[in-house]
Each structure stands twice: as structure tokens, then as C-alpha cells.
Amino acid sequence: MEQFIQQHSIITEIPVAWGEMDALNHVNNVVYFRYFETARIDFFSQINMMDDLAKTSIGPVLSETHARYKRPVTFPDTLLVSVSISDIQQDRFVMHYRIFSKAQQAVTTTGTANVVMFNFKTGQKATLTPELLDALKQHAEPSE
Template identity: 60%
Template sequence: MPNLLEGYPIVTEIPVAWGEMDALNHVNNVVYFRYFETARLDYFAGIGLMEEMQATQTGPVLSETSSRYRRPVTYPDKLLVGSRISELTGDSFVMEYKIVSQQQGAVTTSGTAKVVMFNFKQQKRASLSPSLVEKMVSMQPELAEFAVTTD
């Protein structure tokens, strides 16, 4: 299964809870956005984004998100959620997610999220800091080509 998440530098393990199932006996579609959120926060922890937000009052705001459901997930199961950056600009980035069911040994869901950096004190968009971009590139060297747009 690890090869299903190749290229995803952060992998979050999430157990499926009984209460996440709906009347059709599979995980409700809304729950996947919580899974994505958990994976996103793990990625943010990996680059120190939340600590930087505390110091600078500049942090991430979710601009848009989407999900593609491929296979139903049921309880009991453990999911592996891979997260990575697929696009990087001066003030935003797009994250990609891939969810793999351990029970099925297959990809069940994929998704994206556009995240915009926002200065909460000034109430306006803000640039990604060079240190965050550097940490993203260290986790995903292929992002180096985008890093020049963040100056």
C-alpha cells in the first residue's frame, strides 16, 4: 500500500468511526472533508505553519475544496490520507489528498483544497513567507520551480 501514496510527503492515519456512517451504510460524504482537514493540519504541522501564524498573525484560509469519491468506505477500517502541495504561488497553494483504505488496499477518495494566506491583523491576503516555502520545497523538491514566484 505505501506505493499508492508515493509522492505524498505526509501520510495521516485515520480510523473510521461507526458514527461516520450514514443510512446507506458507508461513510457520509461530508466526513471526507474532515479527513482532508486532519491531513491538512498534519501537513501544516510538518512545515511549522501554525507556529508561524502565532508569531506573524498570517495564516491559512481555505478558499475552495473538492472531493472525488471512487469507492465506498465502511466501518471498521483505517484510512491513510496522503497530502501534498500541487501548486504554489506567492500567496496561495493547492493541496492534493489521496485516501487509501487499509481494508480494501485501494484508493477510495481524492480531493483538493486551495489555501490562501491571510493577514488577520490587516484583514487582507498575504504572501507566503520564504521560510514556509523553503520547508515546502524541502519536503517536495519538485516545488522548487514554483518557489521563484513567492519573492
């Protein structure tokens, strides 16, 4: 777990709720997208993207999201969800998620999201500001 924490600059801790389990006694596949969303919003808040959205009406929208389930998660457990960034372009970037189970001491799920900047006033794509671009680059995966 310490290695996982050291490798990721932004981690969101999420307790598994009993109600997230399905009839097969593991966390339902849909719930992982909520975990990703929680980590995504936490990440955006930490880099001030949500403040910028409130001021400019320009913010992120998802164009695609994906999950890969490696191990089932059950209650009780606490998950650490990391976020990193790649493929930064003028108006978009890719977010990578890794979910680490404290109970299993292993990564249980990985995922990605393609994020496009959007102007909610005009209904058109928007470009990344220089400040946001710098913030994203600080959390870019090593291959960037």
C-alpha cells in the same frame, strides 16, 4: 499499501468511526472533508505553519475545496490520507489529498483545496514567507 506510503512524504492515519457512517451504510460524504482537514492541519504542523500563525497572525484559509469519491468506505477501516502540494504562487498554493483504505487496499477518495495566505490582523491576503515557500516546495508534486 507500501507503494502508497513510499510515494507520499506526509501521511496521516485516521481510523473510521462507526458514527461517521450514514443510512446507506458507508461513510457520509461530508466526513471526507473532516479527513482532509485533519490531514491538512497535520501537514501544517509538520512544516511549522501553525507555529508561524501563532507568532505572526498570518496563516492559511481555504478559498475552495473539492472531493472525488471513487469507492465507498465502511466501518471498520483505517485510512491513510496523503498530502502533496502544487501551483505554488506568491500568496497561495493547492493541496492534493489521496485517501487510501487499508481494508480495501486502494485509493477511495481524492481531493484538492485552494489555500490562500491571510493576515488575520489586517484582514488582507499575505505572501508566503521564504521558509514556508521552501517547506511547500519540498512536498510539491513531481510536475512542479
